[in-house]
Amino acid sequence: MAGSSFLDRIDRSAALWALLVFAVAFGFRLFGVGWALPNADRWWSLHPDEPVNIRAARAVDPASLSFTPGFYNYGTLYLTLSKVAGSVGEAYAGRAEGMPEPVARDRGFLLGARILGCLAGAGLAVLVFLILLPRSNLVGAGFGAAFAAFAPGLVVHSRFATVDVPAAFFLVLSLYWAFRLIPPECSPEPTGPEYLRFAAWSGLAAGASAACKYSGILVLAGLAVVVLARRTERSWQALGIGF
Numbered sequence: 001m002a003g004s005s006f007l008d009r010i011d012r013s014a015a016l017w018a019l020l021v022f023a024v025a026f027g028f029r030l031f032g033v034g035w036a037l038p039n040a041d042r043w044w045s046l047h048p049d050e051p052v053n054i055r056a057a058r059a060v061d062p063a064s065l066s067f068t069p070g071f072y073n074y075g076t077l078y079l080t081l082s083k084v085a086g087s088v089g090e091a092y093a094g095r096a097e098g099m100p101e102p103v104a105r106d107r108g109f110l111l112g113a114r115i116l117g118c119l120a121g122a123g124l125a126v127l128v129f130l131i132l133l134p135r136s137n138l139v140g141a142g143f144g145a146a147f148a149a150f151a152p153g154l155v156v157h158s159r160f161a162t163v164d165v166p167a168a169f170f171l172v173l174s175l176y177w178a179f180r181l182i183p184p185e186c187s188p189e190p191t192g193p194e195y196l197r198f199a200a201w202s203g204l205a206a207g208a209s210a211a212c213k214y215s216g217i218l219v220l221a222g223l224a225v226v227v228l229a230r231r232t233e234r235s236w237q238a239l240g241i242g243f
Helices: 012-030 050-058 076-092 101-135 138-150 152-158 164-179 192-212 214-229 235-242
Strands: none
Touching: 012 101, 012 138, 012 152, 050 076, 050 101, 076 101, 076 164, 076 192, 101 138, 101 152, 101 164, 138 152, 152 164, 164 192, 164 214, 192 214, 192 235, 214 235
């Protein structure tokens, strides 16, 4: 049916495969997520960026609409997400025996922020699967998702409270929406409103990537290539909306 979304057209088995991709990628990342967390003998993480990121994240207070951490090496979206995830971890991670209370809070906060990275890494693998599925088949999409799920660099960085993998997730999300502008063969072209909406979502995801790590804004080049490679009467309008 013209105008139907991709998610409406894929069958239930493909959706279950996407859930499986997420579960496997997320579970694989959880192994090792506790590496070098603060403990009773060592009160800090061994990753050099994590203490700095956590201090900046703690300075953000979403409940009070305060998003000025006084630290601008990265955009504040990542710091805000880390504050939320870290606060959950701080509340529920528990306290190890012999660990001072401030160290226990830092450990829980750091664990929550690391799990945020695991979620972003697993979500990235699902996006790769969804990008490839309509242009390949279940096997091809599965291979692509497996590369994203088990690539050593992506796995390792997903286990740290750092900005890289959340920024990469939003970057790939931007590409996912950009690719929706060019449907695979035998699929209906997006309608006018859909075309502009997909471009807007691609631009929004690019902005979210840049709000984690400033260089993420460069993914707008991907949207530009897609729009200009298959020009329509709405191409310039879509490009403007995306930017």
